[in-house]
Amino acid sequence: MKNQIYRVYEAIKLDPLASQQALADRLGMSRESVAGHIMQLTRQGYILGKGYLLAEQNTYVVIGGANVDINGHSSAVLTTHDSNPGTISQSPGGVGRNIAENLARLGEHVHLIASIGLDQRGNWLIEQTRASGVETHNILRHDTLPTGTYLAINNDSGQLQAAIADMRIIDTLDAQKLSSKQALLQSAYSIIIDANLSSDTIEWLARQSLSAQLVADAVSTAKAPRLRPILAKLTLLKVNQDEARAILDSNETDPNKLAKALLDAGVDEVLLSLGSQGVLFTSAEHSQQKICYPTVPVSDTGAGDALLAGYLSACQQNKSLDDSLSFALACAAMTLESAHANYPELTVQNVTQWIEKL
Template identity: 35%
Template sequence: MTQTNTQTNIQPSPDILCIGSVLWDIIGRSPMEMRRGSDMPGRITRLPGGVAMNIAMTLARFGLKPALLSAIGRDDEGNELIAACTRLGLITDHIYRSDDLPTDRYMAVEGANGLIAAIADAHSLEAAGDKILKPLQDGSLGSATDPYAGPVALDGNLTLSLLDDIANDPAFAAADLRVAPASPGKAERLRPFLTRNRGTLYVNLEEAGLLCQAEFTNSETAALAMLERGACRVLVTDGGRSATEAGPHSLVTLVPPRVTVARVTGAGDTFMAAHIAAETRGDTGELALASALKAAATYVSGEPPL
């Protein structure tokens, strides 16, 4: 049996909705370079994570009030995660809680040379499907006749069929959609937004290549190719080399600040959230892109993005 979450204390109205994975990140980090088969000393941490969660946490640090739409189990790990979200200032009223689906998890190993390997277990989110969107259809946050009109951050941990439905759903017709794949392996799930010229897409160089079925050597070329493929607006990052924002009437490319890399998991989510926050406060173009790159660089250096 499944049921939706109910709370007696109603939280504030959200500034933005973050839809997608909210789970526990289990990250093993070693200060040494690693390769396949390496067995190194390091630290293992468990922190709230997931693309939607990472974006929401960063948005909250910038003073916004994000609401999470996701699936979290009613197990002990799920109750701990809800409590952690609440402590971080995130709105959890609309999260779908399940009695028979466990709380999702993500596991990664990082070395001094970056991400070595990762496994995302977001099967509960996928199994919940469109149940997580009920608040946008039943009037809690919006409906087909009175759609939610604010910004919405979507992540590619949702299934391709659900993302395709969102791209067509009248309940999202007035939303400012911001979409990111959860990983290169899920980049193809963003294709409905290409074919329907919907939303702002946040991808890295590899993900842009997968969506365009091509190889790119820089972010500007990749961004322009995505526009040709049907993207309404796109931001393409290329690690520490460059980032490009491109739309029908804009093209901006900047080089990120140089920093010593201490972590990589969550950097793309931080970049996306910082860019949304910058545009929310009125920054545009080069100023918004520079702000996002600074926040991401600060994050990978091991410091908070503020």
């Protein structure tokens, strides 16, 4: 920023509610000059909106699914086509929302952009998300469609057996609605999207001139191909092997070859989940595989979301690649041992202590 614009920016930081005339008097400028500098700061993403909400460094903006998870956990060997004894719980969910919550619990500054119904379930979901530390004032409310719901059935080992996802509402998160969030997108350090978004919305985001890193989670084999047109825009792609094959339209079984093919398609870095075998990180400069920590899984819902959030948080902590992967796997392991999609005690200190105890 040039000197006068910088002075205006610093004055707003000291008094965000000051009028343009008050700022002008304080700085010895005309009100018209101050107004022009504020307009320029807004266009550049340093000011996010009314009241001079200022952009912050290292801000994550997560755009994607937010829904209520209803989890059924069988207490004995699951019998199909029959009623099974067990427990049922409700918790906040959605890939994008889960990633946002995990990042916030790990101390990162996170805004969530999602579409949520104007209903009681939606109110509860926003309250729960806000309580975890996520900025929720950019969430969009829909007055006709219900809040998204994810119904999961897990066996007695905590493994997902079947699920139904009512995610119709996410298709309303389109380019027109996201255009109203341009100032926030312009100010972001990193924008994280999940493949629950429609293909049109994903491609619209990729066409925007944004300075932020673009990170994507492939979500599922059915939705992962939506990311094909934007692979060359991605700083980081988190996938499992089935999702990678779906994106590449390939039958390849070698994880290293899958990751290499994604790099060849334009992705800068690939975080490839290998399930019980751990994770493989690949970039043009580095390739490293790391095995999982031993766990007693309760539910595998949300473990992949914790893996991605943990890796991003570790990078912010300036950890080495090896330590970053260890931290990410620990976040996933702690989530696996939780009954919910997000481990409620996920903090940098707790994850670090968890690793040290092994």
